[in-house]
Amino acid sequence: MGGQDATQRAALVRFLQAVAAVLGGTAVLLGLLAWAGVTEGATLGRALLAGYGSANAPQQGDHAFMLLLLLTWANASACLWLSVLLLAQERATWLAGALLLALNAAVALAWGYVLGAVLAGALLLASVRWRGAWQHTQPNPVTRKELRGRMRGGRSFIVIVVYLVLMSVFTVVVYALQLDLLTGSSIIETGRLGRSLFAAVAGAQMLLVVLIVPALTAGAISSERERHTYDLLRLTLLPLPTLLVGKLTSALAFIALLVLLALPLQSIAFLFGGVSQADMLIVLAGLLLAAVLVGAMGICFSAFAPHTMTATLRVYGVVIGALVGLPVLSNLLFGGAYGSALQGVSVVRSNPLLETWLLYGDMLLSNLNPIAALNNTQVALVNAQSWLLVDVTLASTSTNVTVLSAWAVMMVSYALLAAGLLVWGIYRTRQDDERA
Numbered sequence: 001m002g003g004q005d006a007t008q009r010a011a012l013v014r015f016l017q018a019v020a021a022v023l024g025g026t027a028v029l030l031g032l033l034a035w036a037g038v039t040e041g042a043t044l045g046r047a048l049l050a051g052y053g054s055a056n057a058p059q060q061g062d063h064a065f066m067l068l069l070l071l072t073w074a075n076a077s078a079c080l081w082l083s084v085l086l087l088a089q090e091r092a093t094w095l096a097g098a099l100l101l102a103l104n105a106a107v108a109l110a111w112g113y114v115l116g117a118v119l120a121g122a123l124l125l126a127s128v129r130w131r132g133a134w135q136h137t138q139p140n141p142v143t144r145k146e147l148r149g150r151m152r153g154g155r156s157f158i159v160i161v162v163y164l165v166l167m168s169v170f171t172v173v174v175y176a177l178q179l180d181l182l183t184g185s186s187i188i189e190t191g192r193l194g195r196s197l198f199a200a201v202a203g204a205q206m207l208l209v210v211l212i213v214p215a216l217t218a219g220a221i222s223s224e225r226e227r228h229t230y231d232l233l234r235l236t237l238l239p240l241p242t243l244l245v246g247k248l249t250s251a252l253a254f255i256a257l258l259v260l261l262a263l264p265l266q267s268i269a270f271l272f273g274g275v276s277q278a279d280m281l282i283v284l285a286g287l288l289l290a291a292v293l294v295g296a297m298g299i300c301f302s303a304f305a306p307h308t309m310t311a312t313l314r315v316y317g318v319v320i321g322a323l324v325g326l327p328v329l330s331n332l333l334f335g336g337a338y339g340s341a342l343q344g345v346s347v348v349r350s351n352p353l354l355e356t357w358l359l360y361g362d363m364l365l366s367n368l369n370p371i372a373a374l375n376n377t378q379v380a381l382v383n384a385q386s387w388l389l390v391d392v393t394l395a396s397t398s399t400n401v402t403v404l405s406a407w408a409v410m411m412v413s414y415a416l417l418a419a420g421l422l423v424w425g426i427y428r429t430r431q432d433d434e435r436a
Helices: 002-035 041-048 058-087 092-111 114-129 141-152 155-181 187-217 222-226 230-234 240-261 263-271 277-304 308-334 337-342 352-366 370-384 406-435
Strands: 389-394 399-404
Touching: 002 058, 002 114, 002 352, 002 406, 041 114, 058 092, 058 114, 058 240, 058 389, 058 399, 058 406, 092 114, 141 155, 141 240, 155 187, 155 240, 155 263, 187 240, 187 263, 187 277, 187 308, 187 370, 222 230, 222 277, 222 308, 240 263, 240 277, 240 406, 263 277, 277 308, 277 370, 277 406, 308 352, 308 370, 337 352, 337 370, 337 389, 352 370, 352 389, 352 399, 352 406, 370 389, 370 406, 399 406
Parallel strands: none
Antiparallel strands: 389 399
16 A cells, blocks of 8 residues: 555656646746747736736736736746655645645636646646545654754754844944934934845845855755765665755754744834835745755755765855855846836836846846845835836836836745755755665
8 A cells, every 4th residue: 555655646746746847837938928028928918817907907917927927937836845745745745735726726716817727626636636645644753853953952052142143233233324314303214224224134134044054954964974874864764855855844943943033133123114014024934935945955965965065065155156146147147127127227228128138137137146136125115115016117118017026036936946956856866875
C-alpha cells in the first residue's frame, strides 16, 4: 500500500510541476505582450478575466490584463510550492491544496477568471485520481529537532539581543537626523517624518534579515557531510525532501521570530502618521518572503556544495549581487523608468514602444531588489494612492498604462524563485546520492 501511495504521490507531483510550467509559460507570454505594448492585451484581459470591472471602461481592460498576469504568475508559484510540500509529505499539504483550490474557485466566481476555474477543476480531478498521494503526511520531525537544538543554546539569544540593539540604535539615529522635518505642529511634516522613519527601519531590517539567513541555512546539508552524519540521516526513513524542507522551515521560524520582535520599532512610525496598516502588512510579508528566497538559496547551495564555507560564500555573493548589482543593471538597461514613472517623470518622450519596453522591463528587474521594491511601493502608495495596480502616463502619447505595484512583483517573483530553487536542490541532491 505504501508503494502505491508513493507512486501516486510522484504522479501528482509531476502533474503539479507540469501545471506550474504551463502557467509560468503563460505568464511569460502575457508579460511579453505587455512588454511589446500590444494593444490587444486589454481585450485578452477582459476575455480571461471577464467579470472584473466594466467592459465599457477602457482603463479596466488594462487593469484586467495586469491582474490576469499577476494571478497566473502567482498560481504557477503556488503549484510549484504545493509540489514541494507534497514531496516532503508535510502535514500542511492538505491545507495548502484546499486553499489553492478554494481561492481559484472564488476568484473564478467573483471575476470570471477562466484560468482559475480550469486550475480548480484540474486540481480537484487530480486529487480524486491520485487520492493516495495525500496519505502519510505528518509534522516535520527535522523542523522540531532543529528548533529545539537552536533555541537550547545561547547563540540564538545573543543573535536576538544584537539584532534588537542594532535596530534600536539605528531607529534612534534616524529619528534624530529627521527631527528637522518637524515645523511646529504641522501634520504634513510629521507624516513625512513617520514615512522616513518607517522606510529607514524597514530597509535596515530587510538588510539584516537577508544577511542573517545565509548563516542559518548555507550549512544545512554541507555541515552534515563535514561531520560525517549525512549518511546516517539518509539511512533513516526520512525522505530527502522532508530533510531539506525541515532545515529550511526551522531557519525561517527563527527569522520570523526576529521580524516579529522588531515590530514595536516599526510601530513607532504610527505615532507621527503617514503610515498605514497596509504599509505594515506589505513590509512584513516582504521581509518574510525575502527570508524564504534567501533561505531556499542557502539550502540549495548547501545541498551540493562540498564545504559549508563554499556554500556560504556563494549565497552571500548572490545576495550582495542582488542588493548592489540589480539596481545598477536596471538603471543601465532601463534608465530607472519604473521608479521615474511612479513619480510622474518620463524617461523617453518620442517612441511609445521604447518607453513601454523600458517601463515594464524595469518593473520586473528593479523590484527583484527588496529594498528598491519597498521604496517603490511607498512611492506608489503616497503618490498614486494605489496598493496593487498603478496607472502611469506615457509622455510620448499622453496615454495611461497600468503597471503592477512593486511589492506584488517582488513577492510573486520571490515565491516562484524559492520554490524553483528547492525543487532543483531536491533533484540535484537525489542524483548525487544515486551516483554515490
